[in-house]
Amino acid sequence: MSIKYLLISAICIIFLLFSGSLVLADDTRDIFKNLNFVTEEFPPFNYIENGTASGLMVDMITSISRKAGYELPRASITFLPWSDAYQTALKEPGTVIFSIAKTPEREELFSWVGPVISSDIALYSSRSRNITIDTPDELTNYTVGAVIDDVAIDYLVEAGVQKDAVVTGKDPHTLLTYLDDGTIDLFAYGDIAAEYHIRNITGKSGFYKIVTRIGTYPVYIGFNRGTSPDVVNAFRMAFEELNKTPVDGELSETEKILSSWLPEKYLKNLEYLTEGYYPYTFLEDGIPRGITVDILKDIFSRYNIDVPDDHFTFGTWEDVYQKTLTENNTMLCILARSPEREELFRWAGPVDKMSNVIFCNRDKVDQLQNLSPAEMKIGAIRDDIATTALINAGGTDIVYESEPQELINMLQKNEIDGWAYASMPGKQLIQKYAADPDSIVPVHHLATYDYYYAFNLNTPAPIVQAFQDMLDIIRTDKDQTGVSMYDYILYRYVEPVNSESTITAEEVKELVNQTAADLARDAPGTIKNINAGLPPYRNEERPDLYVFAYDTDVTMVAHADNIRMVGANYHNKTDVAGKPFRDLMVEGALANGSGWEDYVYSNPVESGLFWKTTRYQLAVGSDGKKYVVCSGMFRNKSE
Known part of the structure; x- marks a missing residue:
């Protein structure tokens, strides 16, 4: 047999195989078009935002479909009460349900793709009831509610609750109403979604108390058992492709989706930027410290994540400010929020407030205190909030430097009349760099700003909201010691002050x-x-x-x-x-x-x-x- 004949035969075989795979892919895409995707309002996994399907699992479903060769329209996803979605997926071939927990009781009811993520089943009570659960057998002392056909019922039964004793409702809103009016003592639901529902219903995060958790369940995608195995396998293979880690070591596509919705995934990959701004951020023996750093580390511990100290980058203000403006996965550890900056970042806070002033030499106070900023030669740092306040106050003769040390030296040499900077960080830098710290004093007050954490504008909104929720918990959770972690951290670095309140x-x-x-x-x-x-x-x-x-x-x-x-x-x-x-x-x-x-x-x-x-x-x-x-x-x- 000639080499030419073998070569032609090989080419034909490859062509036939390739053609067959295209036909299969086309058939699969056609079948995908006929699939019916159903789900419930279960944020942040799946929910409707501004009329459009959104959420972690919606992103996952559409990405899997795209990887399999089909562009799933979000408008084709049907939202129903959970029991309706569940019964539809059980009875109608070609129906795909998400997010659904895979349990032994459900094992043979669906064809499964996943797991994608896991979540806890938590039991919520009214805070005024002060209910405590130490062991599962104590659940029989209380009336427990759950959503019809929800996996929480399986976990309650496993914990010893009789299934027919569980009070059921069509949705979380109904069950939270039962919790309020005393129909039930406890409400069992997935903790991540429960917090979203509670905040939406009451306007307050943490309105109800988590009494205990009764299990962790894996979140899957479920296909009606009558769905073609080829379609399920194509979906499963596409999901596995999303899970593959790229050769360059970057995050897999699945990890990227999870990171855009889950703070514990996202925060550990962020770069935290600052200039060094006492008492908020500074280095002590090479270790990042300060109010906002300590709060960040407490947030990390609450999410059970480890963020190494080398994720904190200290640099000149111009550099870290511009980097956060222009690069994804960055956050400024402390930034004054002002109208000029409002649309440039995503914000979480406030953490504290600080006045910005003009520092002058003490021996020139009598001369300079009667001058306006427009009549003075002022040193400042570009992009600094004190510079913004200075310009807003009429300052025009401005000398820019990158380092505060340079401006302090210029002030001591009388090369400038004043230096514009935040009051407390400025006083600390004067103590550090001035030859005679007592010779430099604040003379003019420019403006007071609230200070926040500032995320790059491309940071996913759910991440910033989750971060804000955790920050609110750190500020308000006082039930363990009587003092919030926020109070403790501030008290390490600053003294209590008088308020701007007008209450009499x-x-x-x-x-x-x-x-x-x-x-x-x-x-x-x-x-x-x-x-x-x-x-x-x-x-x-x-x-x-x-x-x-x-x-x-x-x-x-x-x-x-x-x-x-x-x-x-x-x-x-x-x-x-x-x-x-x-x-x-x-x-x-x-x-x-x-x-x-x-x-x-x-x-x-x-x-x-x-x-x-x-x-x-x-x-x-x-x-x-x-x-x-x-x-x-x-x-x-x-x-």
Whole structure:
């Protein structure tokens, strides 16, 4: 047989195989067009946003379909109540359901592709109930609710709950209503999606308390058993292709999708940028420290991720600012938020606020304090917020340098009249670099800004929202020690300050008196309205005027601003400075009927730590119970 004949035969065989694969691919694409994709509102996995299917699993489904050669229109995905979607997928061939948990009970009911991710089944209760579950057998003491046909029911049965004892509803909204009105004691649901539903329904993250978790389930894509095995296999092979790690070591396509939705995936790959801005970011023996660094590290620990210190990059402000503007997967650890920057980044915060000033030589104060910034020669750093404030104040004769040290040296040599910079970081740099630190003082106040974390603008919005939610937890979660981690971290570096609040003692007393009267008239209804944050218990225009109440055991029974505190006992728990102010208020109310107490606390409408004075008053509710009703005011600068 000639070599020429063998070569022609080989080419023909390859052509036939290639043609056959094309026909199969075309057939598969045609079959894909006839698939019916069904799901439920289960954010962040699958939900409707602005009329369009969105979510982690929607991105996964469309990416798998694309890899298999079919462009799945998002508009073709049908959203139904979970039970309807589940029953449709069970009964109708060609139906694909997601996100669905694969369990032993469901093993033979579907053809499976996955797993994609996993999630926990959590049990939620009203915070006012103060329910605790230490062992699964204690679940039989409570009425538990779950969504019809949801995997949570399987986990409840496995934990010892009788299936017919589970109260079911068509959707999470219904079950949360049951939780509110007392129809059920506990609601079982996937924790990631539950937090989204709770925030959407109540407007507050963490409105309900996680009592315990009863299992972890893998999230899959399920095909009706009557679906062609070729189609399922094509889908499975496409999913496996998405999972492959590129030879260059970059993230797989699956990891990229997960990272765009899950903060624990995304945050560990970010580069965290800063110039060194005491007390927010600085290096101590080569280790990143400071308020915003410590908060970041606490967030990492809550997500159970390890972010090495080499992910923190310190550089000149111009460099790190421009890099965050232009490069994906970057975040500025501290940045003043201003109208000029509003559309340039995605924001999470605020963390603190800081005034920006003009520093001058002490021996020229008399000469310069009567001049406007427009009449002075000022040193500044390009892209710095103090520079923006300086320009807004009329400054035109500006000398730019990249390093604060250079500007401090120029100021000492009288080459410039002043240096524009944030007050606290500026004072620390003066102490570090000035030959005579006491000779340089702030003379002109330019502007005060709130300081935030700033993500590159291309950062996925769900990541920033999840980061903000965790930051809010760090600020508000005080039930373990009585002090939030935010308070602890700030107190390591800064002293409490006076507030800009305008709340008066008369307004505080009026709110306390009204709440006491309302409790006497209808204690259960008043407590429910306080915990919902309804007016007058939380002022809509000035949210730092709010009411809260303890029982005589120092357990928080109602709080109009921070629902996370309700149900926690605060006996022997102090403020960040070590003062057991809650015990003192309850003791004072029981002994004297009413009074005032001072302590250190954070303000819901201002970032930072503040001095607070609270009015407390003993009240007797319509239920015959004694309550200590409280409302406070943050000391303002005029006092």
